[in-house]
Amino acid sequence: MLHALRAEWRREWVQLRRYPTELLSELAVIVLVFYGLFLGGSYMAGGAILGGRLSDIIVGYALWTLSMMSIGTMGWTISNEAQNGTLEQVFMSPYGASLILLLRNMANVVIGLLFTILTLFSVMAITGHYLFVSPWDMVPGLLMIASATGLGYLVASVTILMKRSQQFLNLLQFILLFLIMAPTANLGGAWRWLAIMAPFSPVVALLRSMMTQGSALFGAGDWLLWSVVNAVLWLLIGLLVFGWAQKKARRRGNLSHY
């Protein structure tokens, strides 16, 4: 499996390297977005440095971007591979398509993370302001990406069955945005289960608690526990649905002809 992960990583890296103008323009866009966030944050604070708050905004934005990438990558991979004509060979891997998609997603997330770190350092060097991002901030980030991977499998399932998933992806992004913006953590009674079970909800509550109240990772009530449960749950749902969708697609014989 390690060989497969390395192979996915190398493939992504080689493709990035092969077209340096594409790579540079992508980097420039990300630097500009982050620089804009930094300037906007500073402006809203009336020229004063936002300190921890600004780092929260940037961490939040980076997590959102990486999560959206995780959700979209699998569906995009399937339709792109199908259009290239290489999908059937991916499905013929003895490791199975689920694992190959997961490894590709991991390679993409790592590359995305490297881009983000590189960008962050560039922005800090340009502005002369240095942000402190605690390594503990990575834990909710990883949980969020795990949930996003589960959702990515759902998008991939729609893609292999329906051939197209762009509209489903757009709809999903709106729902997730709503779940992130809505104060689900404050819900009581039976509604509390919505805050626990809905994708991203507990991890967003955890992040909010860490960012706005300055709580430690283990000091945000039981949100860390529910975040782990939620991440595992959505990852499992995604894997199960994708397994079912694969069987269905194989039964219908529609792993090609896109």
Add this chain to the structure above:
Amino acid sequence: MLLEVGGLVKRYKTKDRQIVEAVRGIRFTLSAGTILAFLGPNGAGKTTTIKMIAGLVRPDDGDVTVEGHSLSGRSGQALRHLGAVLEGSRNLYWRLTPLENFEYWGGIRGLSRKTARDHGRELMREFGLEDKIGSTVQQLSRGMQQQVAICAALIHSPSLLLLDEPTLGLDLDASDRIQDYVLRLAHERGVGILLTTHQMEVAQTLADRISIIQSGVLTLEGFKEDVLARFTGSSYVFELAEAPSAEARILADNLGAAWTSECEFRVVLDRPTDVYEIMRALEPCSVVRVMRETADLATVFREHTRKSVSMESVREVTA
């Protein structure tokens, strides 16, 4: 047995909710070092069968085992022994070089980078393409791309190779290279090859065994020599040194000669020994060559598939 295809059945639902049986109980085996040409008209069920063997289509009934591993059970184990070049799909990323492709496709089949690179180089050398290792696939000619695709399918040294139209649209040189390689692969290295093609001359050159599928049913199966012999008539071609005398010509006509030129005629004989009787009749004109006409695979295929298939008499096994 390398490959065992046991009673495969595949039904599809059409848009108007009709059930169509694409494959109806196909059953055959393939041993190591054998090339089986799996032939059939368009829509006969070849591609569906090949995809069921590759694990891409799930059969409604029956099973496929590769090296004793069932595709419906331990599919990962079965797929480790399987390589495929499927028509209408690719096993190469065009933006990558052949070597980078080998690293990737080898990697997702469990090979280390070094093993994939070394084996990839060796395969490219065998095709005489070692100087193309650094070019991206999209820079290569169609023939070279197909040769690299075969290399990629062989990167993990599979014992079974599925080749769907491997020489379609290629020039003579590329086609010959591929055919030579496929023959060596099977007969020298013991790889079992399941070949589907509409190019009957390619199938005739390569195949050890022939199977013909029609309307989802295997209607002919056997060793190539046996299949060709079944369709070879008792027709002989006589080539003469010079035009015979009028009397000799009349004698030959009486024996059923059909003249194709002044010095050549074709005749159907009941017994092979009748050849001597004709030679005596033609004397003193000397016979340069007598040739028994053998059927080629194209003729066999045409004659066989022209017959309508009835479900009750579908299986004619010649060997």
